[in-house]
Amino acid sequence: MGDKEEVKLLGVWYSPYAIRPKIALRLKSVDYDYVEEDLFGSKSELLLKSNPVHKKVPVLLHNVKPIIESLNIVEYIDETWNSSGPSILPSDPHDRAIARFWSAFVDNKWFPALRAAAITKSEDAKAKGIEEVEGGLLRLDEAFVAISKGRSFFCGDVIGFMDICLGSFLVLLKAREKLKGEKLLDESKIPSLCKWADEFLSDDIVKNVVPEIDRVAKFLGELEAIAQSASRS
Amino acid sequence: MGDKEEVKLLGVWYSPYAIRPKIALRLKSVDYDYVEEDLFGSKSELLLKSNPVHKKVPVLLHNVKPIIESLNIVEYIDETWNSSGPSILPSDPHDRAIARFWSAFVDNKWFPALRAAAITKSEDAKAKGIEEVEGGLLRLDEAFVAISKGRSFFCGDVIGFMDICLGSFLVLLKAREKLKGEKLLDESKIPSLCKWADEFLSDDIVKNVVPEIDRVAKFLGELEAIAQSASRS
Structure with missing residues (x-):
């Protein structure tokens, strides 16, 4: 996908929802940067800008484009890196x-x-x-x-x-x-x-x-x- | 898909959720039988058997297999009759x-x-x-x-x-x-x-x-x- 491939995940370590894209990215062998958010302190500008509706993690940023909501992110990962690793959703x-x-x-x-x-x-x-x-x-x-x-x-x-x-x-x-x-x-x-x-x-x-x-x-x-x-x- | 193709939709006329699969089936030009349920009286055996978890409409029965929850049904219709009619979800x-x-x-x-x-x-x-x-x-x-x-x-x-x-x-x-x-x-x-x-x-x-x-x-x-x-x- 060229030089510009940039994958960033915003999460918090204890969130079950943030675990989901982590597993999906690993299943697809996708390298990514992980950013730990502080939901008890102040949320990052990047989080607020990426998810203005819910202001929640996880958010996946793929080449700057945000994808929001954990299972939605998992489906996105499955569809985007479809030729890499196992299929996450069944084919039928x-x-x-x-x-x-x-x-x-x-x-x-x-x-x-x-x-x-x-x-x-x-x-x-x-x-x-x-x-x-x-x-x-x-x-x-x-x-x-x-x-x-x-x-x-x-x-x-x-x-x-x-x-x-x-x-x-x-x-x-x-x-x-x-x-x-x-x-x-x-x-x-x-x-x-x-x-x-x-x-x-x-x-x-x-x-x-x-x-x-x-x-x-x-x-x-x-x-x-x-x-x-x-x-x- | 051969002679056995059987598509049946269980719904109620006033339900916004039941409208969804109806639109999707029409977009894909799929013929189907519609069964009006009586949620105020007694639910049909078919509904109770097809959706034992929620006991709600809509339910799509495709060759007897039930598919449950309106947007899930819409995705199923899009994926099953993918070569017929417009794509319901975007391709990207x-x-x-x-x-x-x-x-x-x-x-x-x-x-x-x-x-x-x-x-x-x-x-x-x-x-x-x-x-x-x-x-x-x-x-x-x-x-x-x-x-x-x-x-x-x-x-x-x-x-x-x-x-x-x-x-x-x-x-x-x-x-x-x-x-x-x-x-x-x-x-x-x-x-x-x-x-x-x-x-x-x-x-x-x-x-x-x-x-x-x-x-x-x-x-x-x-x-x-x-x-x-x-x-x-």
């Missing part, structure tokens, strides 16, 4: 539709339920939320069995779109388990998904881009302490 | 990313704000919500000018992905204007988007699949009356 339109459907389920239903359960002050709402999250994981376990057909990942033997989507939350789940003893990845309930999670997290590309579980657990603990002290004052 | 990866970004803005930010404003009982929340909806339309007007570059539709001279996404809500906006005098499509504020809306609604394919504004206005009025009588009892 129906398989693609299934991958997009479950990814939307994760991003629009499952994770919002987890986030709401994590921040609510009502014990009742928290319990209901966690129930919804567990129900979602049961559905995802069933979906994995149906879609993967015995292969290691959702759409085959290598990591693809749906793996990246759901897999990006695994470190967060494990950090919450460490911090709170909240066992969402329960082998007795969702054995196939737990096996998939182990496969995913032991993949060389993934290992290189996900943060350490302990570091995320410490960070979540700090965030929680700040929230509690704010609600007391 | 960056243009595709822009179309997907703004479609996500419409579905995840803009329309939820409108729906929340429509159902809240608090006048304050309603006013704030409408302000957010109007702010979103200003952004979409700017986006249209930037993306369309003087052409009739978001990505060119024919209807594409983003046109289908936002355009599917136009009849609803016009019905609300008729019912409540709520003028969201205000030429003095969003002239380019209003011009686009007129172009979109006068397109032959669109005219054939969108419901009549008066019929939707009457339906919205009936829904409102039911909600009011329920809140009184």
Whole structure:
């Protein structure tokens, strides 16, 4: 693509969403510059200019052009470097539709339920939320069995779109388990998904881009302490 | 594709989401059977079996295989009948990313704000919500000018992905204007988007699949009356 190829990713180290383009770029063997944003301090001019609507990470800048929203970035990477590395989305339109459907389920239903359960002050709402999250994981376990057909990942033997989507939350789940003893990845309930999670997290590309579980657990603990002290004052 | 080609769409006549696959199928000249669901009565076995997760329309059944969620269906139609009719998503990866970004803005930010404003009982929340909806339309007007570059539709001279996404809500906006005098499509504020809306609604394919504004206005009025009588009892 000539001399001018410039790929820059704006992210924060703890964001599941920022993990997604990192995995996709590595799958496609694309070199990129990574810029860590400070969402608690002041956001960079580049972030504000690149994503004026949401002012959020991740943002991919490809030859200065911004691409926004994590799964949108993953699709862009798949389409732009289509001849390099494995295909991230399956080639069959129906398989693609299934991958997009479950990814939307994760991003629009499952994770919002987890986030709401994590921040609510009502014990009742928290319990209901966690129930919804567990129900979602049961559905995802069933979906994995149906879609993967015995292969290691959702759409085959290598990591693809749906793996990246759901897999990006695994470190967060494990950090919450460490911090709170909240066992969402329960082998007795969702054995196939737990096996998939182990496969995913032991993949060389993934290992290189996900943060350490302990570091995320410490960070979540700090965030929680700040929230509690704010609600007391 | 041989004798077995069977395309069936489950929808409800008033749903903006169900309009989307109808437009896409017509753009691709795909013959299909349409099944009107009764979401207020009992949902069909076919709907419940095809979409057990959300139990919602639209569902596209292509040779019995279900495809779920309106924009996912539109992408599936574009990819499956790729040699027939115009391309619904642009071919350039960056243009595709822009179309997907703004479609996500419409579905995840803009329309939820409108729906929340429509159902809240608090006048304050309603006013704030409408302000957010109007702010979103200003952004979409700017986006249209930037993306369309003087052409009739978001990505060119024919209807594409983003046109289908936002355009599917136009009849609803016009019905609300008729019912409540709520003028969201205000030429003095969003002239380019209003011009686009007129172009979109006068397109032959669109005219054939969108419901009549008066019929939707009457339906919205009936829904409102039911909600009011329920809140009184």
